């Protein structure tokens with residue numbers, strides 16, 4: 001029997017903080033989530049010095065919660081809210097222009113209220129996160145192509161571009177402009193190629209970078225998940241940033257993610273990072289649905305010779321070793337890059353690439369995932 005959330009929260013409420021307040025009075029517990037015998041939550045503090053000072057509080061919380069009947073593990077993440085002294089309000093993204101700049105662009109809707117655990121997105125049946133360990137392996141390309149392949153197969157598909165460091169879906173899916181919010185509360189997503197799309201990139205000016213810290217990311221992600229009018233979707237694909245950071249952590253805490261697909265190229269350096277990404281999803285209790293090998297082979301358009309620029313078969317071998325499904329391999333092709341750059345993913349057309357994506361889509365549909 002799993003422990004009651006309120007009981008668990010009460011158990012740690014009176015832990016004394018370094019400043020003499022109690023943990024409850026300090027109001028720094030976020031995303032408190034009880035999942036069977038596992039309790040996860042975030043302690044949100046102002047800066048790294050405060051985070052260090054919190055070590056005894058964290059240890060005491062862990063001790064008390066672990067002692068509760070039915071609790072097997074306690075996962076606590078302490079995040080620094082803003083650089084020392086900046087005092088950025090909770091959940092607000094900051095622009096690269098630095099503190100004191102204009103109102104953050106993402107504040108189109110109401111300010112998100114703290115969310116305690118994974119919250120379903122009304123109307124959305126399944127959520128698939130697309131991740132990679134290493135950057136530039138084609139995660140966004142795979143996401144946009146898979147989205148259109150699923151839409152071609154008759155599914156109602158959403159695509160959330162949560163790659164805050166390089167949101168490329170507006171370009172790859174050919175959408176632009178700032179999403180509307182007629183009531184000032186909810187955000188209207190964009191639509192292209194039969195896919196419902198929202199991207200952090202659509203909320204930024206061209207070329208603008210954002211510098212967000214953990215809790216700010218959480219607030220922004222929460223808005224994108226909960227305040228966008230996604231409508232009825234069979235599946236929502238989420239294009240993650242590369243690596244194992246705050247967005248991945250926040251997503252798995254905020255949304256009931258059905259599972260993650262990991263994209264990698266076959267070479268060792270990408271595979272090492274892919275392994276880390278898989279390990280992270282496992283730690284976050286998010287099932288890894290399988291691995292995809294991108295840039296698997298290259299066929300010369302002049303002589304027809306097939307070359308393996310990044311090696312070949314490494315991802316399939318890795319999947320086998322980890323006991324995970326291998327979902328398929330996708331060739332390195334100039335057309336794929338050109339199609340992505342022009343806003344019409346290659347999977348919209350005909351030929352080997354479109355067929356590969358159709359097979360991947362079919363596999364997910366038959367597996368009841370999409």
Ligand SMILES: Nc1ncnc2c1ncn2[C@@H]1O[C@H](COP(=O)(O)OP(=O)(O)OP(=O)(O)O)[C@@H](O)[C@H]1O
Nearest residue numbers: 135136137138139140141166331332333336337340
């Ligand atoms: N199979 C492919 N054939 C040809 N070009 C590809 C292929 N896959 C990806 N690319 C190209 O490689 C570049 C990087 O791809 P993409 O942006 O999808 O990678 P990513 O892993 O999402 O990168 P990031 O780390 O920036 O999020 C893009 O220019 C894309 O068009």
